[in-house]
Amino acid sequence: MRSAARFVLLALTALVAVPAVVVADDRLDLTGSLDLRFVHATGALSWLEGGSGALRFDREHEDLRLGRAFLAGRLRLDDTLSLHAVVDAYGDHDRNPVDLSEFWLEYRPFPLSPLRWRARLGAFYAPISLENRGPGWSDVYSITPSAINTWIGEEFRTLGAEIEARWLGSARGYGGDIALVAAAYGWNDPAGVLLSDRGFGLTDRPSTLFGGLGRPPLTFYHDTDHRAGYYAGLSWRRYDRAEVRALHYDNRADPTSVAGSAFGWMTRFDSVGVRLEPTSHLTLIAQNIDGETVIGPFPGGGEPFRMTFRATFGLASLEYGATRFTARYDDFHTHQLSGFYGPPADQVGHAWTTAVQHDVGDAWQIAAEWIRVTNHFPPRANYGLPADGPESQLQLALRYRFRLQR
Amino acid sequence: MTAVTRRGARVTPLDAGVRMLPGMSPPRLRARPSSSLAARAAGGQRTRATVAVTVAFTTGLLLMLLAPAARAGEVAVSVLDRGGHAVEAVVVTLAPAHGVPAIRRAAPATAIMDQRDRAFVPRVLVVGVGTSVDFPNNDSVSHQVYSFSAAKPFQLPLYKGTRHPPVVFDREGLVVLGCNIHDQMTGYIVVTGAPFFGMTDAAGGYRSGTVPEGDYDVTVWSPLIADAATTLTRHVHVAAGGPTDVRVRLAQALRARPEPRPRRGDWEY
Numbered sequence: 001m002r003s004a005a006r007f008v009l010l011a012l013t014a015l016v017a018v019p020a021v022v023v024a025d026d027r028l029d030l031t032g033s034l035d036l037r038f039v040h041a042t043g044a045l046s047w048l049e050g051g052s053g054a055l056r057f058d059r060e061h062e063d064l065r066l067g068r069a070f071l072a073g074r075l076r077l078d079d080t081l082s083l084h085a086v087v088d089a090y091g092d093h094d095r096n097p098v099d100l101s102e103f104w105l106e107y108r109p110f111p112l113s114p115l116r117w118r119a120r121l122g123a124f125y126a127p128i129s130l131e132n133r134g135p136g137w138s139d140v141y142s143i144t145p146s147a148i149n150t151w152i153g154e155e156f157r158t159l160g161a162e163i164e165a166r167w168l169g170s171a172r173g174y175g176g177d178i179a180l181v182a183a184a185y186g187w188n189d190p191a192g193v194l195l196s197d198r199g200f201g202l203t204d205r206p207s208t209l210f211g212g213l214g215r216p217p218l219t220f221y222h223d224t225d226h227r228a229g230y231y232a233g234l235s236w237r238r239y240d241r242a243e244v245r246a247l248h249y250d251n252r253a254d255p256t257s258v259a260g261s262a263f264g265w266m267t268r269f270d271s272v273g274v275r276l277e278p279t280s281h282l283t284l285i286a287q288n289i290d291g292e293t294v295i296g297p298f299p300g301g302g303e304p305f306r307m308t309f310r311a312t313f314g315l316a317s318l319e320y321g322a323t324r325f326t327a328r329y330d331d332f333h334t335h336q337l338s339g340f341y342g343p344p345a346d347q348v349g350h351a352w353t354t355a356v357q358h359d360v361g362d363a364w365q366i367a368a369e370w371i372r373v374t375n376h377f378p379p380r381a382n383y384g385l386p387a388d389g390p391e392s393q394l395q396l397a398l399r400y401r402f403r404l405q406r
Numbered sequence: 407m408t409a410v411t412r413r414g415a416r417v418t419p420l421d422a423g424v425r426m427l428p429g430m431s432p433p434r435l436r437a438r439p440s441s442s443l444a445a446r447a448a449g450g451q452r453t454r455a456t457v458a459v460t461v462a463f464t465t466g467l468l469l470m471l472l473a474p475a476a477r478a479g480e481v482a483v484s485v486l487d488r489g490g491h492a493v494e495a496v497v498v499t500l501a502p503a504h505g506v507p508a509i510r511r512a513a514p515a516t517a518i519m520d521q522r523d524r525a526f527v528p529r530v531l532v533v534g535v536g537t538s539v540d541f542p543n544n545d546s547v548s549h550q551v552y553s554f555s556a557a558k559p560f561q562l563p564l565y566k567g568t569r570h571p572p573v574v575f576d577r578e579g580l581v582v583l584g585c586n587i588h589d590q591m592t593g594y595i596v597v598t599g600a601p602f603f604g605m606t607d608a609a610g611g612y613r614s615g616t617v618p619e620g621d622y623d624v625t626v627w628s629p630l631i632a633d634a635a636t637t638l639t640r641h642v643h644v645a646a647g648g649p650t651d652v653r654v655r656l657a658q659a660l661r662a663r664p665e666p667r668p669r670r671g672d673w674e675y
């Protein structure tokens with residue numbers, strides 16, 4: 001974390017050092033949002049509050065809440081270089097009330113052939129989610145993303161470099177494009193710890209770069225082994241109508257490495273997602289993730305802990321004018337193969353989510369979302385709870401947003 | 407006569423930001439076909455475009471009356487898809503084949519390729535060689551327009567409004583436009599050396615207006631047409647009198663039309 005912190009601080013300094021003259025026409029694009037919630041939840045203590053609940057809120061944490069406040073900005077340094085930053089506040093007990101969740105420098109040269117290159121350097125989300133396409137990685141279809149993308153937001157951030165080569169088919173009479181993307185990164189070795197502890201959940205509370213999740217807080221952006229991780233993916237788009245993403249992720253952590261309080265969890269998975277927009281009203285998304293995470297063995301600690309996981313969701317969203325209706329079904333499993341005594345981390349769960357969003361003018365949105373999770377996860381016994389924990393959560397959101405371009 | 411023609415050609419561009427096509431101004435009567443393109447290209451500006459059509463049409467009639475009794479004909483092109491339905495917005499060019507005296511071209515014209523709702527408007531534009539094309543950005547977001555086509559590679563650094571001078575298209579060929587921010591944005595500029603050109607209307611038709619008698623190669627093109635390019639040219643003889651009909655029936659199904667989908671609350675940069 002120390003080196004990651006140093007890196008981001010350096011980058012921040014660079015940002016501040018950029019002379020004001022750079023902020024000429026069209027250089028700055030800033031989006032801000034404030035999201036207030038009224039929550040009614042039935043679950044026992046949320047994992048985020050030190051319990052084992054799979055949702056963000058619970059019986060003890062409901063009523064009026066801050067959903068999220070964020071600023072997402074892009075500053076164009078010149079025509080091919082831009083600097084992106086997302087600053088978040090969630091109004092919970094995170095050690096930094098305001099924190100960065102993404103911060104990267106992007107290089108996107110003009111294409112001189114149908115092959116267009118793009119490179120990113122810094123801290124950013126891997127191109128996995130097909131739901132989180134709004135500014136600041138916000139979900140545009142519902143308040144809470146799927147179990148898969150909840151987890152991506154919680155434990156994963158690329159702290160490193162990514163390169164994308166996109167073949168722009170339109171220039172060759174083909175109505176779509178194909179891209180290969182690959183990244184190398186460090187500082188994401190603990191990814192997997194949360195999944196082993198809670199299983200999959202559905203929250204719209206991603207981690208920030210310097211903060212932590214849960215009580216006591218788990219942090220995810222450490223390098224424990226000086227070994228770079230990677231991901232490689234393929235994406236195919238056809239106009240705005242279809243997008244397919246496949247990605248293999250491997251943080252290549254040494255599962256026996258330790259650095260301070262952080263442990264290396266060797267986590268790898270394959271994600272495949274499809275988004276279809278067959279009409280201008282309808283969006284369909286499906287995604288599947290399949291992988292495993294391993295930690296250990298430690299001296300005198302017996303077998304390594306090894307857990308496989310798989311999650312799938314299907315989403316349908318209808319948009320009519322200013323109103324959007326979304327329904328989603330999530331299905332998720334984890335399976336512990338070896339290691340650790342106590343109740344096995346064998347999760348069997350599914351969730352139904354329905355959401356309605358209505359835009360009022362350009363600045364306001366009201367939204368309502370209901371989630372019901374059926375979750376079987378034996379380690380809940382560690383909290384004195386039965387393995388089966390049905391939970392539901394109703395949220396009403398009032399969202400204000402602005403966009404500043406200058 | 408020429409002066410009148412030029413004035414006639416200028417009538418169209420005046421209105422509605424639809425000066426797309428003045429293109430080459432052949433001896434006479436370019437007004438009508440060009441205005442039909444203009445009407446389509448103008449899209450949301452139908453009313454003003456209609457005015458342009460009317461003005462241009464009137465001018466055309468006027469010119470017809472004034473035209474000397476030279477031997478001249480007309481070409482009427484219709485483009486139908488595999489199922490026999492009209493195909494709109496197809497570029498049609500009429501290039502004189504051997505034996506036709508060179509047709510004098512008017513001064514280089516201007517045209518506009520607009521940007522709205524993250525799309526080029528019109529999506530397809532046909533211009534004569536030497537035309538300078540303006541790329542105003544009337545969208546709510548900035549665009550970064552480029553082409554790497556051999557006929558005209560160029561780049562317009564990120565902008566809104568009308569920051570850049572017009573781009574002069576001085577070589578024949580197809581120029582595919584893109585935006586480096588929005589990969590889905592695609593536009594096409596057909597730069598032609600042919601003296602007569604235009605685009606099909608909603609009924610799939612294009613009328614050349616008066617052209618000198620002789621042999622022509624009539625070529626159609628659209629990004630939606632999947633037929634081999636070699637099958638899209640017709641050699642015709644244009645005689646004085648009634649219009650020479652050219653019917654192009656496509657053998658392949660049209661490609662899917664990419665409808666831009668501006669999303670509410672979608673703040674992708």
Ligand SMILES: [Cu+2]
Nearest residue numbers: 549585587588
């Ligand atoms: Cu653009």
